[in-house]
Amino acid sequence: MKNLDEVIAIVPGLSRTDLDRWIQAALIEADQDADRPALNETQVARVRLVCSLRYDMEVEEETLPVVLDLIDQLHAARARLHRLSQAVLAQDEEVRAAVLEIMAETRRGR
Numbered sequence: 008m009k010n011l012d013e014v015i016a017i018v019p020g021l022s023r024t025d026l027d028r029w030i031q032a033a034l035i036e037a038d039q040d041a042d043r044p045a046l047n048e049t050q051v052a053r054v055r056l057v058c059s060l061r062y063d064m065e066v067e068e069e070t071l072p073v074v075l076d077l078i079d080q081l082h083a084a085r086a087r088l089h090r091l092s093q094a095v096l097a098q099d100e101e102v103r104a105a106v107l108e109i110m111a112e113t114r115r116g117r
Contacts, residue, residue: 008038008045018054020062029057034071 015021029035030044035054037044046054057075060066066074095106 008040008047009051010040010043010045011037014046014051014054018051018058021054021058025058025061026054029054029071032072034075 009017011023011026015023015026026035030037034057035046035050037046037050039045053075056078057071060071060074061068095103098106
């Protein structure tokens, strides 16, 4: 866990004002560590993403919640797909072959 001052020190270009605003808007989820807001590594990575979107790609502040929601949905879909693929791999050869055949048919447009 990193307190907000530590996060500001390691994320280039990040201002306390922006970080506070993003936490207030629930774009970043801060935990309480010894009665001070703190961020875990996942949230620090999210701060870096928000900075990249806002500063580098110049995504408007009002658009950030929509973009982040879409990214969150994409990550959730990837996680579900990974769990599904692991479940398929755990099946016997006949089931795996049937799944591959259905996927091939889908690609062919049937």
